[in-house]
Amino acid sequence: MSGASRSNVGGWLRGTTIRKGATPSTTRSATPQVQSTSSTVFGGGVKDASGRTSEFFSMDDQCPVCKSDRYLNPKLRLLVSSCYHKMCESCIDRLFTLGPAPCPICNKILRKLAFIPQTFEDLVVEKEVAVRRKIAKEFNKRREDFPDLRSYNDYLEEVEDITFNLINDIDIPQTEARIAAYRKENASLIERNLQREEAYAQALKEHEEAEKRERQLRADELRRAEEEERDAREGERRALIDTLAQSDADAGRLVARSKAEAQKRAAARTSAAAHAVQASSALLLRSRAAQGAAVPDVPHVAIQDDWYAYEDMFTLRPSYFDPASDAVRRDREGIMRAGGYRVEEAWERALRSAVAGLDLPPLVGLAAGQGDGDVVMASV
Amino acid sequence: MALPAPPDVPSIPPPTRTPLFEGSTQFRNWRFSQQQLHATRVSLNRSAVTAIRNTFEADLPGSSSDIQFLESKEELLLVKLYVTKISQLCGHFRFPEEVEATGISYLKRFYLKNTVMDWHPKNVMLTALFLATKTTNNPISLEAYTSNIPRTSASDVLDLEFLVAQSLAFEFAIWHAHRALWGLWLDVQDLPNAPNRDDLQKYYDTAVQHVRTSRLTDAELIYPPSQIALACLSLADSDLAATWARAKGAESVLQIIPSIKDMILQDGQVPSVEVVREIDRRLKVCKNPEKVVGSKAYLAKKEKEEREAESKRAKKAEGVRKAMEDGDPFGDELNGAATAIAALDDDD
Structure with missing residues (x-):
């Protein structure tokens, strides 16, 4: 794409045709979508995480070309041209079916396929997103590609400069020339960074898939175990009924024995299943731990303070005659203790405070003790 | 409470441990x-x-003499x-x-x-x-x-x-004396020959009254709360208080208690309203005019503060301007030379 040489400057901004999501969903919570009324597949737009293009939609939509609005045509769908002007699908069909034609608003030559669905209410934002995405594809150098922070910052500054110019249509030809020069200069680096990013994305995807498979496997295992257990239980029941029908021993004893056996078997089964689940989740944990190995896990050290809390001065009894705390202790529902209040702790604190500093002699004289009496008038 | 000590550390507490209250x-x-x-x-x-x-005097010379x-x-x-x-x-x-x-x-x-x-x-x-x-x-x-x-x-x-x-x-x-009294009272129940519940309740109610009285005195600025609580219990029943103190092995406190008791009994009176009203009347005359909104001294002080703040603002603006002149404030400061501006930006 060498838009700089063409007459329609900014031509490289034309949205590339991206296939729309396979199943156009009818509604999305934030931005409601409308189903396309035309057979034309329009590309572009901003995709969400699931790969669908969400479209901006408003009751006040009106086509600036034919002035038809949503009141007249409830299925009105506005699309955005590469010069960022909106028009409705019927106008697009009418104007551009016979090939490239000038935009009715700004006279720029447009093609039918270069119209994109609108994602943002503000078209300036729409344009900015498109420009930035475009720019990021080529200006993909990283901090490691620079000898020092300074040059990296200069590079970022330049990228921002170019982006700003493109968004605000300032010196488009010069800017295009700058981009072209950059591209020529850094062709190999751009390619390498692209590959690097792709490889990273690929790795991420693979990892996610592996995890998904793992989860699936575990769920299957659990389901199978459950099924087996159900079968076994069913079998036991049938066997019990059979024995009861055939044998002439005491029915109560037979039932009790079979119950005990069933319990034993069930315990064995659950322990086996737990083992299997544990093994697989341990595997998962290990793989997670391997990822997080870069962050060192510092063992927790409890605070080691050397306060003397008068432990030898009192012993806390399990209960006291204490009308003050009667209500809390009698509270059966534990509403008063809901916040973690424990009468024992309140008692302990009171006891501690009763013996704290019991043999402390009072200060005497004017010599400034620990208090140091820094008497200063506070001022506002 | 004390955490279980790790095995390699001797479980005997080192003698340097500071009591919590201290x-x-x-x-x-x-x-x-x-x-x-x-x-x-x-x-x-x-x-x-x-x-x-x-x-x-600054306001009107000779005005303070009477x-x-x-x-x-x-x-x-x-x-x-x-x-x-x-x-x-x-x-x-x-x-x-x-x-x-x-x-x-x-x-x-x-x-x-x-x-x-x-x-x-x-x-x-x-x-x-x-x-x-x-x-x-x-x-x-x-x-x-x-x-x-x-x-x-x-x-x-x-x-x-x-x-x-x-x-x-x-x-x-x-640290409050009433909490100490509560703890003290709970602990008294642990004594071998503790009084019966009715007496206990009676002593406690009396002692609480004394704790409330002690708040009118300087006791809490001089004595730790445990001693005040013990003195209040001693005012209710001195034998019980002495027995408890001995059981705790703190006989020394029994020498301190009487002075606290005296203080509570002597200084615990609510001052007579007449006397205080007289003081308050005199206070109306002699209160600091700088803190009376609208007075001349107050305005003068406000003006002075305003002037100081103004000069400080001017100084700061000057500093910022200089920093701007020295170079692009966002440009050359990458290498940690931004401290000059940071120093100017201290409080306001």
């Missing part, structure tokens, strides 16, 4: 001798009188009256004892750093109590607080809040 700010910064308290109050009073006299300034003893009496007011307010609001005790402690501590002539206790009392509701986790909305106290607006409470907090050096945690 780590408290109450012990470190708010414990005085009687002489220190007296000296502090007198010197505060003296410096306030000098400052106020100078202000009066003013009768308050003495430190009279100031203390006024504060004491407002201590009782806090108790009344707490009864009205049904605040827990903790709030009341905390508010009173704040008020007393505040007047160890400030004088009545600068800040009238009727406002400081409201602020101290409001602060206490918050620091003891019994919050009440400011509207509910002020609307239940006649002739009080929100600004009366809030204007002084920072000043009070600052005077307390932001040391809000207080």
